[in-house]
Amino acid sequence: MEGSASEKPALDAKSEVTNQLIDFQWKLGMAVSSDSCRSLKYPYVAVMLKVADHSGQVKNKSFEMTIPQFQNFYRQFKEIAAVIETV
Amino acid sequence: MAGELEGGKSLSGLLSGLAQDAFHGHPGITEELLRSQLYPEVSPEEFRPFLAKMRGILKSIASADMDFNQLEAFLTAQTKKQGGVTTDQAAVISKFWKSHKTKIRESLVNQSRWENGLRGLSWRVDGKSQSRYSGQIHTPVAIIELEFGKHGQVFGIAFLPAQRGKPSCKDTSSSC
Numbered sequence: 001m002e003g004s005a006s007e008k009p010a011l012d013a014k015s016e017v018t019n020q021l022i023d024f025q026w027k028l029g030m031a032v033s034s035d036s037c038r039s040l041k042y043p044y045v046a047v048m049l050k051v052a053d054h055s056g057q058v059k060n061k062s063f064e065m066t067i068p069q070f071q072n073f074y075r076q077f078k079e080i081a082a083v084i085e086t087v
Numbered sequence: 088m089a090g091e092l093e094g095g096k097s098l099s100g101l102l103s104g105l106a107q108d109a110f111h112g113h114p115g116i117t118e119e120l121l122r123s124q125l126y127p128e129v130s131p132e133e134f135r136p137f138l139a140k141m142r143g144i145l146k147s148i149a150s151a152d153m154d155f156n157q158l159e160a161f162l163t164a165q166t167k168k169q170g171g172v173t174t175d176q177a178a179v180i181s182k183f184w185k186s187h188k189t190k191i192r193e194s195l196v197n198q199s200r201w202e203n204g205l206r207g208l209s210w211r212v213d214g215k216s217q218s219r220y221s222g223q224i225h226t227p228v229a230i231i232e233l234e235f236g237k238h239g240q241v242f243g244i245a246f247l248p249a250q251r252g253k254p255s256c257k258d259t260s261s262s263c
Contacts, residue, residue, distance in 0.1 A: 018230060021246035034199040039152040042196045051244055054220060061242060063203035063235055066196075076208050080229045083212045087227040 019051035022058065045070040092137050095179040097125040102183045105142050110149065110194040141180075144172070148184055149191050158184055207234035 025048040031040045049061045065073055091097075104121050107113035122134045129137075144165065153161060162177040172180070209232045233242045 018243040018245045021244045031196075031199055034195075036150075036198040037152065037192075037195040038150045040196065040199060041152065042199070044200075046202065049244065061203075063205050063233070064200060065205050069205055073205065073208060076210060080210055080212065080231070084227050084229055087212055087214050 019053050019059075019061075021049060021051055023050035024048075025050070043067055045073075091126055091129050092133070093173050093175070095173075095175040098141070098176055098179045099183060100125050101138070101141060102145060102180065103187075105138075105145050106187060106191055109142065109146060110191045110198075112194070140170070140172075144180060148180075149195060152188075152192060153184070155185070203235040203240070205233060205235060208232070209234075 027046045027048075029044050029046055031042040031044065033040050045065045045067070047063055047065070050058060051061060052058050101121055104116050104125075108116040118135065118138055119131070121138065122129060122131060126134055126137075148158060148161065151157065158181060162172070162181055165171040166174050166177050211230045213228050213230060214226060228245050228247050230243065230245045233244065234240070235242060
């Protein structure tokens with residue numbers, strides 16, 4: 001997972017685009033078996049974000065990360081937390 | 088000719104082709120392509136069951152995510168049974184699994200992931216922001232752009248830390 005700034009367009013902070021984070025739930029799961037692989041043994045972190053869009057409507061967004069992806073995710077948030085302290 | 092099928096030389100290529108088709112989702116690897124490229128002297132009628140057998144063996148190994156002990160036992164059993172594999176072929180299969188196991192497993196895990204995967208994360212911290220819809224000024228705010236899934240869907244979130252710089256917030260009674 002790419003973490004830092006890239007050639008992508010600059011983040012748009014317009015209120016129509018950005019949802020406000022209300023809640024963050026997580027789950028650590030272990031996929032044991034699937035139709036494509038009987039012996040899967042795959043740990044993952046599932047996240048459920050509860051956000052409010054510009055109109056105030058609340059919606060949920062869920063996604064999944066592998067452990068290395070989660071470690072990168074966590075590292076990014078630690079960096080955000082450190083920066084936000086200094087602002 | 089049956090003799091062509093027994094050797095190990097072309098088998099490595101065959102297993103690669105099978106893996107590309109069965110695990111990595113590579114399109115266009117047909118039975119005819121594999122036969123004509125790797126076993127041109129073998130007739131299609133003879134090739135078909137051979138291919139099916141090799142595909143079955145590879146899928147069994149991958150599905151069980153066999154470690155090297157299990158692999159040895161499995162392949163030994165295959166060499167002993169009627170219509171199984173030769174020792175040469177077993178050696179080629181063993182070598183193939185050892186070098187491709189990680190990549191195949193990764194593809195299988197991806198096939199079992201149906202939720203949005205997180206492909207990318209970008210962020211920015213703003214010192215001060217004001218929304219057209221709320222008169223309040225929040226300082227500071229972190230804006231995070233999450234890129235999901237296979238088709239690059241982008242999802243932006245803003246979060247405002249509570250006092251002392253900690254991100255909000257599980258407590259629904261506080262205003263976030």
